[in-house]
Amino acid sequence: xxxxxxxxxxxxxxxxxxxxxxxxxxxxxxxxxxxxxxxxxxxxxxxxxxxxxxxxxxxxxxxxxxxxxxxxxxxxxxxxxxxxxxxxxxxxxxxxxxxxxxxxxxxxxxxxxxxxxxxxxxxxxxxxxxxxxxxxxxxxxxxxxxxxxxxxxxxxxxxxxxxxxxxxxxxxxxxxxxxxxxxxxxxxxxxxxxxxx
Numbered sequence: 001x002x003x004x005x006x007x008x009x010x011x012x013x014x015x016x017x018x019x020x021x022x023x024x025x026x027x028x029x030x031x032x033x034x035x036x037x038x039x040x041x042x043x044x045x046x047x048x049x050x051x052x053x054x055x056x057x058x059x060x061x062x063x064x065x066x067x068x069x070x071x072x073x074x075x076x077x078x079x080x081x082x083x084x085x086x087x088x089x090x091x092x093x094x095x096x097x098x099x100x101x102x103x104x105x106x107x108x109x110x111x112x113x114x115x116x117x118x119x120x121x122x123x124x125x126x127x128x129x130x131x132x133x134x135x136x137x138x139x140x141x142x143x144x145x146x147x148x149x150x151x152x153x154x155x156x157x158x159x160x161x162x163x164x165x166x167x168x169x170x171x172x173x174x175x176x177x178x179x180x181x182x183x184x185x186x187x188x189x190x191x192x193x194x195x196x197x
Contacts, residue, residue, distance in 0.1 A: 001148075001157035003092040006113050007071035010050075013152050014074035018051035018082075027108050027191075030183055031055055034106070034137040034193045035062055037178055042103030043067065045129060047093050047138075048110020051078035055106060056086060064104055069093055093125070094118045101131040107138035108191075116146045116159035120169060127173035130196045136175065140166055142188035163190060170194045 010017070031054075041063030046055060049068030056079070059066050066086040070076050079088040089096070093107075094114065105126055114122055123138075130136050141160030148155050161169075167177060170192070179193040 001113075001115070003071045003094060003114070006157065007073065007090075007092075009154050009156065010070075010072035011074040012154070014051060014072055014078055016152070017075070018053070018078050021050065022053050024054060028054055028058070030181075030191050031058060031106065031108070031137065033179060034104075034135055035059075037135050037193065037195060038062065038104060040064075042131070042134075043100065044104040044106070045069065045102040047105065047107035047126070048113070049079055049088060050075045052082045052086075052088070055108065056083050059104065059106075060086070067100070067102070069096060093122055098129070100129070101134070102129055103131050103134045105130055105134065105136045105138075109139050111138055112141050112158050112160055113156070114159060115157075116161075119159060119161045120165070123166065123169045124173055127170065127175055127196070130175070132196050134196050135178075135193065136170075136195070137191060137193045139189060139191045142182055142190045166190075166192065 044059045044064040044066045046068040049070050056066050068088040071092050073090045076088045076090040143160050144162040146159035148157050175194040177194050
């Protein structure tokens, strides 16, 4: 599925998604674990930021200036309205280019929507965008391959290269693994925290 097509699907449910996640605690304990590895402050990148909300607020409370990226135009509009002090960009992480380096990067439940062939290039890109001493937290599936699923009366695409390949990519690109967890076991949802020494 092309990222632009995915963006259109999320456009349709943007307000619903925002209402569900605005005060949600989903992922917060995992996110706060990653924050604990930082000294706080600097520039943060939120890949698949949606309408903003809980993660942006946590980053802001720890002194970060956030750049959010999302393929959904409607999600970006909501994020801009919810957090006018931060920067949100309607863009696809696969093609987005920047010279900036970030002290904290999060991609929570977003990379698993990428085309399978873009999994490795995007993880490498995130490694390259991370500043020295920076923290990366992202989620992926404990599986290999691609599939579709029905959700919110629509079909959504998912892909993953699995745990071993993700870990190898991080290590090969100079990162150290700080944490790895199947946090919703027996579901195949994985999150990892890594740093660039």
